[in-house]
Amino acid sequence: MTRTASRAQEVCALLADGSTVRLRPARPEDRGQVLRLYEEMSVDNLRSRFFAVSTRSGEQAADRLCGPAGPGHRTLVAVHGDRLVGVAEYENVDDPTSAEIALAVADDFHHRGVGTLLLEHLVHTARENGIAVFTADVLADNHLIHKVFADLGLRVTRQFDGTTVRGTIRLAPDERYLSAVDIRARTADTASMQPLLRPHSVAVIGAGTRPGSVGRAVLHNLREAHFAGLLYAVNPHAHAVWRVPAYPSVADLPHPPDLAVIAIPAAAVPEAAAQCGRAGVRALVVVTSGLDAEQSAALTAACRRWDMRMVGPNCLGIANTEEPVRMDATFAVTKPLPGTAGVAVQSGGVGIALLDGLSRLGIGISSFVSLGDKRDVSSNDLLQWWECDGRTDLALLHLESFGNPRAFSRTARRVARGMPLLTVDAGRSEAGRRAAASHTAAAATPTMTRGALFSQAGITATRTLGELLDTAALLHSQPLPAGGRVAVVSNAGGAGVLAADACADAGLTVPELPPDLVGMLLALLPGGAGAANPVDTTPTVSAQELSGCVDRLAESGAVDGVLVVLVPTAPATAVGTDLVTALTTRAPAARSGKPIVAVRLDQAERVRLLPTGDGRTVPSYGEPQAAARALRHAAERAHWLARPHGSVVEPPGIDSSQARALVEAFLAGEPAGGWLDARATDQLLAHYGIPRLRQACAATEQEAVEAAARLAGPGGGVVLKAQGPGLVHKSERGAVLLDLHGEQQIRAAYRDLTARLGAVMSEVLVQPMAARGTELLAGVVQDEVFGALVVFGLGGTTSELLSDHAARLAPLTDTDIRELLTTPRCAALLYGHRGSGPADTGALEDLLARLSRMADDLPELAEAECNPVIAGPGGITAVDARVRLLPRRAHDPYLRRLP
Incomplete structure (x- = not known):
């Protein structure tokens, strides 16, 4: 990179004490300030930097840092106000993957995080330029720089040679490095x-x-x-x-x-x-x-x-x-x-x-x-x-x-x-978002993206805001439920039915209670009560009886929470008000840590918090739907907290360098980007080990016949798919002809495609008929704001119509992958449905991990779609695939910088 090219826009970032510095490549006009930085250094710090004390050393360093940049030389400076307070550089000479680094910080800016911040940005620049290792010769007694290297979060090794130490830093940011950056960011931010x-x-x-x-x-x-x-x-x-x-x-x-x-x-x-x-x-x-x-x-x-x-x-x-x-x-x-x-x-x-x-x-x-x-x-x-x-x-x-x-x-x-x-x-x-050219892009709606x-x-x-406050009231006042099983208790049967419906609509379950628990409840409640769930206490229930009923339910293992619906049924006495004491006299903690929520159908407010005897509160809602939604959100939070943190999956057999070369070669010929042809798409998927149906491209009728003879499966049938820059949705254009047998049908099909599509078709793709199985979609979309999303769900020609898909932001952890498989409604098909055999879910997990890695490796990957992916008990196969590339640069979202 030339010095002119290095005049990138400066970025601002926070130091450990909360002050702001500006980071940018060094410029020729910085020479005076760089020289002053060295001139103002103490003798000890000059010795630590240059291994000797000499004014000439500072002059030579200033000349090198601010002079014409060599092909393997990068310099970053940190500026606070108008003053240059730090400089970091790397230079590689022989090995293009390794570089020597040097760092200097103004004496009065030590211990404020300048050096660490410069190194973080230098690591980012180096990795963009293919450098994998930093090396540095440091005096053994330079404890400050040793601590900077150690605290960086990257893997550091040291070799001692008398009074000096040869340090090697591996530039492979992992979770340890990101966690170290998190801690530094939190310290600086606060x-x-x-x-x-x-x-x-x-x-x-x-x-x-x-x-x-x-x-x-x-x-x-x-x-x-x-x-x-x-x-x-x-x-x-x-x-x-x-x-x-x-x-x-x-x-x-x-x-x-x-x-x-x-x-x-x-x-x-x-x-x-x-x-x-x-x-x-x-x-x-x-x-x-x-x-x-x-x-x-x-x-x-x-x-x-x-x-x-x-x-x-x-x-x-x-x-x-x-x-x-x-x-x-x-x-x-x-x-x-x-x-x-x-x-x-x-x-x-x-x-x-x-x-x-x-x-x-x-x-x-x-x-x-x-x-x-x-x-x-x-x-x-x-x-x-x-x-x-x-x-x-x-x-x-x-x-x-x-x-x-x-x-x-x-x-x-x-x-x-x-x-x-x-x-x-x-x-x-x-409304401004419009479906892009593939099913995968169409599936990645704003709602799905934010949901991911x-x-x-x-x-x-x-x-809604009302639902936000409803949920805040519950989470503020009640323990989390272990699951989504709810007991509904009401002093009016009809109100209990409405609450049970609200729970079902919210995705909760109202299970039938076990016989022994039913017997205990009926022994507590007035005659005529029902305890199947919903529990109908009858209008004559007393506060003491209601309290005992709620206690038994909360202490049982049959439910995860209790929803109590109260209706004023006696005009002469405030029955509803009296019954509330059944919920507020005893604190929620006394009920085995289960959430207890009230619904009072005569309550004017949407939600209020009722004080309990020990200073806590119980949420009371004006309608059962609000209470049920709040309970569902609480159950989902409990589920999220209980799930494993997960780790990013690194599938074997991936050739990122060849994939990178393919992408760069395509964009060199198509600077504006576009769709890869069938051959390049197949090669790219092969670099990531994605299982594909065998295929061959044919530019003539005779080539199609010969390819069909080679590829025909056990049943002898093949598929012809017209190829061309404008043929993205082939089925809608009639560009896919299925189950063709024998030379005569192949020739007739080829002529039919040629006659109907004309110059739009450049060649045909010949594939064997795929085995039967569940048709799925798996793909990647690069969102302009959110980055890469991996999308999974129902595939085939009805994919966009039925819109049964889920998405997660890449890179995916193993936990993300499992949730991605089970979130769509079609998930039941993968585990055997009405006698059908289960799909190979392990192979599907592997596919999603490979797509995630591809998305993470290639920022130019605007969208990639495997549709359909045929999943069966014996494995999976991507029957059709398409990939679109755009000229984009990698963006490190975790690099510390201010907006």
Whole structure:
């Protein structure tokens, strides 16, 4: 790569202390700063870097780093503000897969993560250029660099030679490396968020004196929340606003505030952000809306230049109810109730609704962030904050877009192990997405794509805000059910039937109870009661009898949860109210850890939390459907927590280098990309060991006859499939002729295809008739936002019509593969259905693992489809396949960088 080509756009990333550095390739004009870096080094650090103390060493290093780049030389620099604070380089001379590295960091930036961050990005660049190993000669007593190498997370070996050590670093990022990156990212993120969510001082820029102004409302809420720190207003036309002292500009404040809330016209926002940066402000909340692209870019650049984190623009604001903070920097009317739920939303309206709902339920919030346009702080940042804040035990998200779904999924998967993560699945009917050219691409709808992300990450996805709050109420107050078996108890038979139907509709089961349990229940309940499930207690049941019934059910192993439906049936006495005490006198923990939920058909609210005797709560719903859906979500979370973590499957017999060469050769001839022909498709699948039906391409009638003679199966039948650039859906064009026998039928079929398709057909593909079995679809789609998805489900000509498919984000773990096989409705066909033999599920698992590896290896793989895949007891075969390539570069979603 030439020096001109290396002028890639710089990226910004966080150091361990939360400050921001810019990383980019070195430039000729950096020579003076690189030289200064070495000139300002201590004698000990110069010796560690050059093995001697010499001014000439620094000059030579500066010349090399900033001079013309050789073919195997790469240099990265780290810039903080206007100052160059670190440099890393590698150079390979003889072996193209190995490179020597060197690293230097300014003395006063040691222990802040500069060197590690530079190495992470250098590893990424090296792997893109085919380098597999880094080597470095280090003084034995250079403990700092030894620790940097050891903590990197990659495999390091050392060879001692007197006073020096030869270190070798294998550039094969694995789970250990990614976990080390996760820890560094979490440390840096939470440090950078301190001035945003735990500020010691806040200034509101644009706090006006006019009633109704946004800035004035923010300042009012900060005052009303009794913000624990210093509070300032910035307004050049007032001496005070809401009895808070006002100053003409941020520069005039007596002390630089940690946080500035900007609520001024869009055109003035970038300069206000720059003024904040120059004054030493650490974080911004920009509530202003209407910034154009240029203004937004200037705002972000100011944050990066002056080391500030930012929420917004176009947001409602932020809040933190921790007692040492007490910050409400929003312009919402609802005052946040202190609690334990973390909330992040993109829509201000949704944020207001969630604040109101959580306050009404009594759950309250730990912190609230309205992300707005997400120019900087995102849901990833908030997840890591809540993971470490020591207060949040429930997270609610409303996300209209995903900046980095892979990183979000990995973070969410880790955080969800410790607390429930809930979201509204917004944007399910994204009209802008249109089905692409293959069945696989058509199957990968926005709903399926988001569903794959949520399922793998353990996120509870609801369809409405009401359902989100219903589920939050249950997860906040009740233990998780071990499964989906529910006992329905009601004091009115008809209401119990409605609740049982609601459970069935939600995917829960209402099992018949065992005889001994039925006998115990009937002995407890009034005469005329029924205990088959639903349990009809009759309207005359007392609170004590109802409590005993619920106890017996919860203590039994027959069900995983109890849903109690109460109907007021006695006008003279508040029977419904009295019966509620059966659920609230004893705490849920006293009932063997089973969730207990109530449905009160006379309840006006959708859901409320009823206090129990020990200070806990029981959720009470206004309709059985809401309770059943919440129980289903709780059961799904329990299932996700219980499943194995899984590990990425690495199938044997894969030739990635040959596959890469095939892709590069195709794109060299077709720079815009396109569909591979049958021969190239077969070769690519062969490189990944995907079982295919035997085939031959024929350009003439005689070649077709000869190929049929070679390939005819035991029954002698063959298939002719017309090939051509425009023939993707062959069946719809009549381009597939089946079960042809003998030379005469082959010739007639070939002539028929030629006559009907003309120049559209370039040749025919000849295959033997496939054995009978279940027709399936397995394929890959590259989503522009989410990356590669592996799709699996029902195949054949009705694949798109029946739309019975599931998807998971690649790379797949063994757990993902098993779930992918069992999620579609057609899964029953694979395990034997009504006397049919089971399919070879092991071979199907292997196929999905190979497709996952292909998707992970080849970012150019826009879509690949094997349809149909014939699955039977003796194995599987891909009967037809198509592959489309596009010119794309690999993107590392886990490389640490800011938006």
